[in-house]
Structures are given as structure tokens and as C-alpha cells.
Amino acid sequence: MQTQMLEKDAHRAKFKVSVPAEAVTDTYERVLRELARQVRVPGFRPGKAPRGVIEARVGKDAVAQEVRDALVRLHLPQAVRELSLTPIAQRVHAHEPVEGEAYSFEVDVELYPEVTLPELSEIVIDTEKPPLTEEMVQEAIENLQRQHATLIPVERPAEAGDHLVLELAGGEEGSTLPVDLDAVSPAFAEQLYGKAIGDEVEVTLDQPDENEAGEDAELEAARAADTSEEPAAVDAETDANTGAGSNEGAATPPTLRVVIKDIKAKELPERGDEFAQTLGFATWAEVEARVRESLAAQLEQEAFSAQREEFTEKLTLESNPHVPQSLKERRKAVLLQNLARDLEGRGLSMQAYLEKLDQEEKRAEFEAELEEAAENAVKRDLVLEKLLETRGTRLSDAEFEAALAFMAQQQGSTPAKLRQELGEQGLANYRFLLTRDKAVRESLRELLGADADAETAPETAVSVTSSGAAEDASSESVQ
Template identity: 25%
Template sequence: MKSAVETLSPTRAKLTVEVPFEELKPSLDAAYKKIAQQINVPGFRRGKVPAAVIDRQVGRGAVLDEAINEMLPKAYIEAMQENNLQPLAQPEIEVTKLEDNDLLEFTAEVDVKPEIELPSYDGLEAEVEDVAVTDEDVAEQVEALRERFGTLVDVERAAADGDFVTIDLKATQDGEVVEGAEVAGMSYKVGRGGMLDGLDEALAGMSAGDETTFSSELVGGDLVGEPVEVLVSVSAVQEQELPEVDDEFAQLASEFDTAEELTADVRERLGRGKRLEQAAAARDAVLEKLLEQVSIPLPESLVTDELNARRQNIEEQLVYAGLTMEKYLEDEGQTVEEFEADLDRRVRDSVAAQFILDEIAKKEELGIDQAELSQHLVRRAQQSGQDPQEFANHMFEHNHIPDLVQEILRGKALATIVESAVVKDASGNVVELKNLLPDGSIGEPAVESDESDETDDAQA
């Protein structure tokens, strides 16, 4: 078999493959055997029909088609490997020459991974925001803790922000009650928002026994986004009484004996969370610096497919949240054009990052073991809310394991870059990343093997 490559663009190649007929013979034999099992010819047992008879009964062309269809995928893969091409999509294959008992020629056009000249990625410099835990941050967390242990007390006054009300809701459209848009006996915190537009404004000043009507839009169901009239009735108003932040509260709400210890722990936990956020920002900043140093041609078909997939995912999430795209863009302060431009930029950066991290993983000869794959499967299952075993079975059955392996390798490649980078915060301090633990605390530096050997020698 001979093959030649024509580069149509940095991300698209055309293979021309010539297959001598002797290499097609195994596929031809298999084709005759398969067809012999499928036809009935008087005087011959099923499966024992000679090739010459099959040619007369079925036609040599049908046999050749069967043989070529069986052989083409193997020949295509072999030619791709011989020419060190990595396909990114299904090829467009065309048989361009067929000379019986002599030669078969076909072409295959396919999107391929571009060749990338890796820039230097050792010691990249990047900057991130400072880790700052303010008194306001701590107070907000303590307040949330107080609310968890608060008690509700009935009050005989009008509802105000922060009060809890027991309400009935009924939405109507053109005088007809909307199916599924009735709620009874629901507890709602006034001012919380996120439910129906206009609800908080309607509840302000209402007392137990009051009812009123306001205009809004449905946030779910078949009529999502449709204008409706909503009748809200208040049956109870309750005020939340919060415990004082003292030693007794600390003992009730935590394992600490004093309020001072509780507050210190809240500050420490916030700090660990902020460090994790800073580490994520550091990874993004380092990768961005790396991408700035290289220009990577991207296959437009791959970008388009990824754009469509992300756009569909966003739309599904909005439907689940009871939002329309128009409402989402309004809340984000974006136009459709700005949203599409931002999505396009993020997709292109993501695809380029995958290419460059794949190259780094190859250069660094990174690998994974079974334990790492198992941990990754469990983590992905947890993220999607699935049973780990069922998730793993699905991945194996649908041949998604190579994709998961590539995800792990890309993560390792990025970690390699980040660990060698110099990342500073806005105040000029070097950000500790190498010894950052999963809980956001800083671990002890790993002891170098050379130092361990020297210690062992000294002890010997």
C-alpha cells in the first residue's frame, strides 16, 4: 500500500492511498464467503456457492463493494499512522480509481491536529489578585450560621425585608388559572428574590390575611416567559430571632468553646477557600500567558461543533433554571452579539489549550495509572450526580475512556507548567502553589530524593 499527503490547510489534509489488489484479496475472500451465506443457488449448499457463480448471480461489482467497504477503514487508519496524522473528525472518503485485479485508489480528506512549535513554558510569569479575607466576609459567614440556628416567631404587623411569610400563589392568564402555577402554604423570605419578578414588592407591607395581585412572567413550564397575573395571599408573618454570638452559641453551632475560637475558624476556612480560588485563577493566568506565546490554527469544524455544544448546554441550563435567553442576557447586561463573541473567544481558547497541553503531555512523556483513572471516574461521576459504577460502565461501553485519559493528561500537563511558573499576587508576593493541599491549606514541602539519600548515607 502506498500513500501520499497533500496539506490543504494547517488543519486539513488529503490522503491519496493506492492499494494493490493482492492486499485486497483477504477482504475479497471474506466478501465472497459472506455473500455465499446470504444467497440460495440451486445445486449448491448455502455457504458453498463458488465465486464464479456468485459473480454471475450477484455481480462482481457487488462483491467488490463489499470488499472495499470492509477494507477501507483499516487502510485509512494505517495510512494516517504512516504519515503521523491525528484525525479530529470523520474523513470524507472517495474511491477515485478501481481497476479490477490490479489497483484500488481512494482519497480521504480530514481535519487533523495542527503541528505546534512549543514555546518555552518553564518559568512563565503571571499575576493574580491578593487573597483577602475581610471582616465583612467573616461577619457574613457568621450571620449565615446564626440564621441556621434562628427561630421564627409570629408577629402581628406588616411584612418587611427579612421576614418569613406563609403564602398562597395562583397565576392566571386571560382569566384562566395556569395549570401547575398554584402553590399553597409556601414559606418565603421577603427580599430573597429569585422566584417571581414583583413578588417581593407585592409582599412588602402585607399582613396576615391580606391578598393582592401583581403582574409577572412564568419562570417554568410550557408557558415560561409568558405574562401572567399572580394572586398572592398571606396567611402568616414571622420574624426571625437570631442567637447572640457568644460562647454558648459557639458551643451550640460548632466544636469550639468560645465565640473567639469560632470566629477565628471561620476566618481560617475562608482563607483556605480564597487560596483555592487564587490557585484556580493562577492556573488560568499561566495558561493564558502560554497561549499568548503561540499561534495555533484551529479547525473551523471543530470550533463550530464545540460552539454548538456549549450553546446547547447553556440553553438547557437556562430552561432548568426557569430563565429565557433574553432574561439571562438582560441580567448579565450583554447583547446577543456580545454573548456570541465572548462564547466564540472562550471556545477558541479552550480548543487551542487542548492542543498545546496535548503536545506538552507528549513532550514530558506523561502517563497515568489505573488508580488515577479510577479517581477521575469517581470525581466525574460525583460532579454529574451519578453512581460511580454506572458512570464507569457507561464510559467503557461507549468508548469514552480515551477521552477521560486525555483529560487527565491535560491536567497533568497544566500542573507541570504551573509548578514551574512564577505567580505573584497584586502585592508582589509569590503565590504558593506547589504545596497547596486540596483543602486550601499549605503542606510541608516534599523532601527531595537526593536529600533523603544523603540522610540515609549519613545514618549508615
Template identity: 25%
Template sequence: MRKRVRVRASLSPQLLFKLHIERYILKIQTEFTDDHQAKLTVEFEPEVLEQYKRRAARKLAKETRIPGFRPGKAPYNMVVNYVGEDTILNEAIDLMVDKFYPEVIKEAGIEPSGPGSLDDVTNIEDSPVFFFTVPLEPTVELGGLDDLKEPYVPPIISEEEVQSTLFAVRRNASTIIPLDTPAKEGDLVFFTLSAVNAQAQEGEEVELIQSTPQQVFIPTEKEQNETEWPFKGFARQLIGVSAGDELEIEHQFSDDTPDGDLVGKRVIFKVKVQSVKGLELPEVDEDFLQKMGDFNSREEIEEYIRNSMQTSAKAEYDENYYNGLIDRIREKSSIKYPPQVLSEEVENVLDDLEHELSHQQMNLDLYLKLRKLDKEDFIKKEVRPSAVERLERSLIKQAIEKKYDIQISKEELERQISNVLTELIRSGELEEVQRSLGERKFTQAVSILATKQALEEAIRLQLRRLAAPESLQAEDREEQSSQSEVSAEEIQTEQEKEPAAEEETEPESKA
């Protein structure tokens, strides 16, 4: 007697998914918009909404106390009468979105960058139609890589710059002494300062700065700084003043002046000198060296200054060099992203600004008030352009990482972790950060930051391969030359040791 064998058809997950979609959904239409979003029109089978209204009623019956019924036991009509048809309909729509939205996204074959939105629901009496807007994942088509050439020549700190910085360190540690002579380079001037708009129109505010106490150091011409307030060269205009003097200094500010209150204005500054004082600089002696960091000699503190300045100068040069390369690539690349992604970056810029202001005991509202700026205008004119730049630079870097398959080695990650921990120790923040985050979160945070830094270095290295490969070759030759010199010195040292060893072991001759 033959046995009957039932053969069960094995369906692939893809086919099962397809059958599930076709069972509930009649049609999905996809339209792509200019702002990098997808408009989805999804038409469901007529009975689907009714099924989900029943599910919604059961859910509401469990959550709502209906007199005469235990939770979840009230019949459909009773739930409708108690909570209302609209409530059930809205709950049914929510349930359908939760269930079908991920499946619709998959079936439409799109990659969202974040949550979509349900814009409208129509035709609920027949075949309901849902309208979704979905922000798409940013895309980048890199351009300008073939002609990305730029010499890499980081600055070298001169001996003059080292001595100038050492002089500034001594000046900061100097003793202030009263003077009865006119102000000269290297002196401190104490005064009150006020300012008025020299070209104020009717209805425009005349007073720009109320009388406030100020003090400035009068630098040499070489020491003048572009960030000097209220403008570069102001302090040197006080050369020759004495206590009790009053003077007016007029200045025309450009349209790109950082101080928003002074942009484009011709301003008259009124100065009332209170006193002039000199600085008595300490000698670079043992006491000074100990106070500055336990240095043993002038050469040690100069070497420390030189290394610190070189590191800082190279970091600034690298930031400008690589951002310049990224911006050149940006100009020739096609970058697309939805408005939601930019809005998120705008919030990130504002959060970063708030964080920086908190260190100055200030919040954003006070900052805007001091600058006399409207928040909406500030976001439009300053925050949004900064967010666009940050976002697009980041997207270009991600595209470069993907194009060149940049990977981070275990050794490089460990090196960056060491750098992060060293910096925390140097700044004295290690214990505080560990305590505030806890061991697990601290370890994760250090790993994330180290990975980010390692990836940034790897991307920069790839950019240099494209823009200035000869600089990398020169560095390799220098490194090999340095290693050869070290090896030669070691060999010479060993050779010098050998005869001495022989002499020590040679027996004395008998008389």
C-alpha cells in the same frame, strides 16, 4: 568439495513496508486544507481492486446461504449472480480501506486526530482512485510567554466576613415567627409574583411570568447578591410592605441578563403581599454548636468557617487567575484543530450540562423549553463558544506540559489520590461509588482523577513561575521562617525540660 552457502538478504521493516506499498499503490497525493485536515488521493494498481473483489466474494459466500453450495464454496460468478456486482464492489472497497488506510496514513507521514472518511472512489475500471479526508492532530505554537506578568495576590478572609457567615448560619437555623409590623431588613416576605413586558410590540407575548408564590429574605445593602432573582435589589424594594399590600416594580434588564426571557426587556413585576415574618436567631451556645458539627466553642466554629471560606476564596481566585493567564496565551498563540475535534467537545459540553440538569430533576429538552430556546440556536450561541474556550484552554495546557517537560512525581500522585479519597469520604459518596464501579474500575477512576489534578497543579505552578515568580519566592521564605520558628520552639521546649529533669534526679541532701 566446497559447500554452497545460500545467503538470504535481510531487509529492514521500513524497506519491506516500502516494497509492499509500491506493489499495490501507484501514487499518494496529500493536500492540507484551511480547517486542519488532509485530503489524500490514493491511486491503486489496476489489478488490486479485482483481487479484493475476489476476496469480497469469498467473504460473502461464507456469510450468505447460496442454494446448492456449502458456505464459502460457491464460485465467483455464482456469488456475483446471487448478491450482485455492486454488493461485491462495496465489500471490496471496505476491505481495501481496512487494509490500506493505515498504511496510506503512515506513508503520507501525517498524524490523524481521529478516524478519517472515504469521500469517493473513481476510475474503478482502470486504476482505482480513493479520496480520503483525514482530521489532523491539533497543533499549538505558544506565544506571549515572555511578557506573561501578573501579580498573584489571593484574597484573605476578614474577621467581618467570618462573623457575617456565622450570622448567616444562625439565620438558616432560626425560627420563623409571624409579624404584624411592616417588613424590614432581616425579615421574610411571602407574596405572589407575576410579570409583564412593558414594551410588548404587536404579536409579542405580554405575560412573561405567571402568578406564582414566592418568598424572599430582605438583606442588608452589603448582603445583596449579584445573582439575586429577578434582579439585584428586588428584595430591598419590599422594605415597608405589610400583609395585603399590592405594588408594581418596574425594571429595565440589560442585554447580558442570564435569564433569556427577560433579556433587554422593560418588565413590570406585580407583587401581592401575603405575609411578613421575622427570624428568631439562636444563640451561639452549646446546643447550637453541637447541631452545627459538634464544635466545642465559638472559637472552633469561627476557625472552621474561616478555613472553609479561605479555601473557597482561594479556589475561586486561582480559577480566575490561571484561566486569565491561559486566555492571554491563547490570544498570542497559533492553535489549529479540525472541526471533528470541536464537534466532539460540543458533545462533551452538552453531556456535562445534561449531567448537571439531572441533579435538578430536569433534562435538556425541558431546560430549553423553560428558556424558550431552539436547540440549534442554543448550541450555536452558547454551547459552541463554551466548547471552543474549553478546547483551546486544554490544548494550551497540553502545549505547556510538553514545552516544559512537566512530570508528576510518585509522592505528588499519592498526595492527590489521598485528596480524592478524603473528598469522597467527606461527601459520603465513597461506598456508593465503590459499589457502582467495582473495585478495579474504582481504583482506575481515582488514579485518573488524581493524575489529572496533579497535572493541573503542576501546570499552574509553571504558569506562576512565568507570571509571578516573586510570589513563589515569598512563599518559600514564609515556609522557611515557619520551619525555623518551629525548630526554635522545639529547642526552647527541650531546654526548659532539662533543668526540671536534673532537679528530679538530684538526691536530697542529708540533714
């Protein structure tokens, strides 16, 4: 076999592969032997029919096509390696071979882009950790008191902070729903304020937050990867915020008719050692200390997450890699799949959604947002993959198992069930996402001068889910 580069630039290449006549003849014979074993010919045992009978049965053109495909399958990967190419899409121009004659075919390939990272030490992170205020501490303590409040029956209309028991109007007796007005959205609670026991109320249910809709996108991406030949390249944090998933054209929020069956007020426990002991502490001072410690850790983690996002955005912006059209089209397809799934959960089909956009003359805007979201997501993946390659970051088996265990716990499942759901390729894909995120965290900690090991296990486990998994992550290798 010989290869010849015909054309090549930074993004595309065209080359020719030449196969000697002997190799063509060998391939013809091998294909005919395989066909003889596969094709049933009356009067002959499998594999024993003469060549002429097989060619007559299958057709000479079909045999030639099989030989052509076999020659391409055998020699194309060798040619790619010999020319040191990394194709992401390819188009083969191959005619049918003739037995006993030399053969050649040409290939156009779209090349995996080269990414050049900026000097990481020159990236400036502006996000700072907010200070822990006394107001935060007091609010957290009040929440703690509300969580351990005693419920006292009252004979008055519902007020803020009350605990209600609702019954579905017209439903079966006993089909009740407890509602803590402190725990629901203000918009939902507002519909129940001033209502008394026995009142029938029609309440509008909350629509899911668009930014929360992608919480498990990375995990879903990892699952999806097990059914495809290559990962789908989804980054959760990008996909969850794309304009392609806007609320334009969303279904009407669902409503329920309920009857208020019970209203209870909350009697908060007094702050002191007695309350502390019910929480497992000896003194109230220990409770306050733990509250401050927990809030400080939460602020630290939230700040680091924001800094990580800022670091990723600036790294992507300064690298600004070329985005191959094939990768962009793959990402657009994934974004549309995610949108269709989200719409289905709201009781709306993709067709109805697009028709509504057409009616409102917003289809072009939607397409532009989809194009931009796909391009930005692929850029982000290319840059983060280059960062991972440059650092040579590795994820230990213990880290991976801890992440799986944490994810399984979040899903209300077990590591064994999660492994089964993801499949072999999905697990490999999820491991890649975790490793890539580890590279980002290590780079950021070095930039901030922080201890690269000073992180919590939950952060490690869920850092690629926003999204994702499963993401979003969007998230996986874009190859």
C-alpha cells in the same frame, strides 16, 4: 502496499495508496466468501452458493463497491501510520477496483495542528489573593447567626430577613412553600416586602444565571462522548460564557400567584460560649478562629481559580495555534446543542430563538459570536492538550475515584450510578478532563512557586466543572 506523498503543508496533506493486484484478488475472494455467508440463496446452504450466483444475486457493481470499501478500510490506516500523519478529517477519492489488476486511491487529510507552547516561566500572573478583612469575618458570623436563628411569629408586613410561608393561590390545601428572604435573590425578596398575612401576590421567578447554566457541562460532555465515535471537545468555562448563549430572545420569566400564610422574624443567638457549644465548640473564640480559617481557605481557592483562568488565557493567547475548520465546526455543533438544551429549559425552541434574532436583525451578530466562541474554545483545548502531553501528567486511580465520588455526591447519586450513566467512553473522557486540569494546576503552582500537592480533594474533583463535565467541560481531547 505503497504510499506516495503528493502534497503536504502544515495543515493539509494529500497522498496516494497503491495496492498490488494479488491483494486486490485476495480481497475480492474474501468479500465474496463473506457475502456468500450473509446472502440467502434459495437451494443453497449459507456459504455454499457459487460465486456466479452470488454476483448475480448481489450485482457485480455492488460487489466491486464492497471490495473498494474493504481495500480502503484495510490500507488507509496503514498508510497513515507509514506516513506519520495525524489526520482529524479525511476525504477518500477511490474508484471501483478490477479483479486481478493493481489498485490505487488518493486521500486528502486535514492534519492535527502542531502547537508550540511559550516558555511557561515567562508568563506573568497578575491576579492576587485578596486579603481577609474583618468585615468579611463579621459578615460570615452574622450569616452563621441567621442560619441558627429562632423563628418568632409576628403580626406585621414582611421585612428583610423574615421567614415566610407561601401557599400557591388556587392550589391544593397545604401546598405551601417556605421562603427565607435572606436566602433568595434581592429581586425576588423585593416583591414580598410590605406584604401581610393573607395577601395574594403575583411573583416573578428568577431566571437561571447564564454563567451557572453550564455547571455540569463537562459531565454532560463526558456522557455525550459515550454515544459518539470521538469526544466532542467541550470546555465548560469557555462554553458557559459564549455569546452564543446570550439572553437575547429568551422566554418571558415565569410567574406564580401565592398567598402569604405566615410571617416570622428571626431572633439571632447571641455570640458567646453558649452559642458556640450548640455548634460543637467549647468557646466562642474557637468559632471565630474556625470562621477565619474557613474564609482564608475560601479566598485561597477562589484566588487560585482566578489565577488558573488567567494562566490558561495567557497560555492560549501566546501559543495562538491554528484552528482546523473541521474542529471548529464540531465545536459549533456542540455549542448549538448546549444552547438548544438551555432554551428548552426556558420553554423556548431553537427555531423560535433564531426567528426572533432574524426579526431583530441580530442573526449575523449571533453567527459571528458563535464562530468566535468555537474558535477560542478549540484553541484553548489544543493548548491545554499540548501542555498535558509536554508534562506527561498522570491521574492515579485513587484520584479518579475520589473525583467520581465527589461528583456523585454533588449530583445526589452514587459512584456506581454515575459510572453507568457515563459509560466506558464517557469515563475515559472525564478522566482525560481531570488529567488535563491537573496538568494546568501543577504548571500554575510551579509558576507561582506553590506546593503542587497543597490542594484540596474537592478542588481536584470539581476543577473541570463550571461546565462542564461535564466542561466545559467543554471540554475532552479534540482529536
